[in-house]
Amino acid sequence: MRRSARTRLLPGALLLVLLSGCANSPDSSAPDSRASDSDTPDAETGQPLRVFAAASLQQVLDPLVQEFTERTGAQVQLSSAGSADLLSQLEQGAEADVFIPADEPTMERAQDASLIQPTASVIASNTLVIAVPSGNPGRIGTLADLADPEHALVLCAPQVPCGTVAQQVAQAAGVALAPDSEELAVTDVLGKVRSAEADAGLVYSTDALRAGAEVETILIEEAAEFPNRYPAAVLAEAEQPELAGEFIELLLSESGQSELEQAGFSPAPEASG
Amino acid sequence: MSRRPAGGAALPRWVLIPAAAAAVFILLPILALLTRIELAELPSLLSSEAALSALWLSLRTAVAATLLCTVLGVPLALVLSHATFRGSGILRTLILLPLVLPPVIGGIALLNTFGRQGLLGESLELLGVQIAFSTAAVVLAQTFVSLPFMVIAVESALRGVQKEVMEAAVVDGAGPTQLLRSIVLPLILPGLASGVVLAFARSLGEFGATIAFAGSLQGVTRTLPLEIYLQRETDPDAAVALSVLLILVAVVVIGLTRPRTAPDALR
Incomplete structure (x- = not known):
């Protein structure tokens, strides 16, 4: 009898220890301490x-x-x-x-x-550039080429900083872009270009550089007016x-x-x- | 069969403490989310064109993915539950991989399979099939991550089907297809239902594989979770409101499927 009572209590006691441990932890991660x-x-x-x-x-x-x-x-x-x-x-x-x-x-x-x-x-x-897969399968030369709906074009969504800049640059250049996807982050744009899923994407110069040999960079003249700081x-x-x-x-x-x-x-x- | 054993198998009381902790752990963050909502702004946030088109897309793709999961997952579960061939254990483990794989990596894997430069890309292009940046890609991504849930649910239900019942049917002269249709399927219906609920819920919430594989374009590939992530960039309140919408949809769907069927499906 005694034994079974103890075995029944043990888990409860353990739990209490665990719970009190939990209760303490928020304090220790509080700002001041x-x-x-x-x-x-x-x-x-x-x-x-x-x-x-x-x-x-x-x-x-x-x-x-x-x-x-x-x-x-x-x-x-x-x-x-x-x-x-x-x-x-x-x-x-x-x-x-x-x-x-x-x-x-x-x-x-x-x-x-x-x-x-x-x-x-x-x-x-940082300035916006056109990134194309190595070999440039879509034969993109300038920003104006991206207006062709035949090309799979990927941009950042306008809500994301790189998308805002893309819109400004396209407007300044007088090019109407028709993206196949408006990604949530510049990494996603780059991912689609790297895998050659997209013919072109608009990313920052540093992103294109980081992608190494998988990606070629085409400069956009108008982009210099809209640097990202x-x-x-x-x-x-x-x-x-x-x-x-x-x-x-x-x-x-x-x-x-x-x-x-x-x-x-x-x-x-x-x-x- | 669907009643819990009463009296004799009562739960030890201490179980209530961790059980309560688990429930609080899940519900408290959701409650915290709800407290952030400004009720007055909710209607306008939820009725924006972007939100509605994301919701509609999410519903369509999640239903399609769930159907695919059912059509593909149930036969696979049947085969696995009968499996006597060598390597069936390994196959069973491998099929669960999408559960462990970070969804973004799942998306990259799909890209390497169905993408233009992927394993099947060229063959698909010859057939004139373009999956990239299409709604079909969203459905594929959702099916990829949800299929294991369907297989697990149905297979564990199949293991609960008593051999004697099936043997009796065979003795009575039932062929394999007839056995499947009139004995096995009705018996595993609860398991199938929870498979449907799990697959649908997982598809509805799918984010990582979709963004990596399908892209994000309003009305075509931008499902509700993607829209939520995007809104968070500029308007966190709108993101929270949309999340509530997602929760509501999930609750309604699970509520519709669950009460009659699910309790003993995942034992």
Whole structure:
């Protein structure tokens, strides 16, 4: 009898332990207690600088992050995702020191929500190009060729930054585009071009460059008028605002700019006229 | 058969605690979603042309995918449940792969199969079939991710069919087709129904494979989940409102199929 009572109680007791463990965990991840958590014993110097950057920046930021750590001794924690995702994470209370979305409207939204410090600096810009599968099976030569409905054309949806720019560029060039698909992200456009499912897609120069040999790039004259700018800002609630500022300075420095240029970005207006 | 055993097999009380935790875990986030909705704006958000065309497309494609899943999945489940051939175990495992595969990768796999440069691409092009960027591609993507649900549901129902019943029918002179039609199918109807519900629900929510394989064009390939993702880019409130629409559709469909049939289908 006693034994069976105990075996019956045991799972319940275990559960209580588990439940109380659960109940505690939200506290330990609450904003204030995080700095004093186990992996960061020294809040002033030991905590990594948290950088929220657009997915398109990830590859180019990796070497710069390394350089930053060598210079300052501070570790950098880089979170890369779509700009809208990053913004909604910040809105929901995610902690970061630096925010670098892939377009200015996203930064304006962050500004409107008082998430960032008032000064944002443009670190780089990007222009729209035509990406075609290697070999150019659709024999695309200019933007005007894309008006031909015979070609499978893929764009970003107008709601997505790259789609907005595509519309502006097409309008400036006086070309009526008839897309076969309006994708949700530039990655999806590139995916359709890489697999040669589409004859052409409009993407940013850096995306086309990243795709390597699978994709050929055709420049669009009118696109220079509609550069897409990458702004960077220190978060209003940054725990390490000075270090965050230094990180942005590094991006604007000569070595930062040359790294960005190598990845296909155009230089920031402040850095070189 | 559909009644639970009463009295004797009562549940231990402690089960209630994790059970409640599970229910809360599922319902609380959905509740949190509902609290974000501005009721006054709901009608205008839901009646936009983009929303309606996405809803209509989602319904059409999910129904088509469910039909395909039924036509293809039930025979496969029948074969697997009878399987004595070598490698049938491996086949059973492989067929479940779409469940583990990230849907985006499923979409890429479909692209490599039915795409212009895919395995079957050239043959399809010769036949004049263009799947890329068409509604058919959406249905294919949905069928790919949903088919395993149908197969699992029907196969586990088939295992519940008692051998004696079938043997008795054979003794009474029933041929294979007659056995299937008048004995097996009626017996597995509950399992089939839950297969239909699962496949339909999975098709309705399908996102990753569709975006990677079919593309996204209003009225042609942009289903409700894609529209929701797109809206989130500029108007998160509209995205939430559309999600509620998706939930409502799912609840209605599951409600229509479920009450009479499902409870003992997935035991």
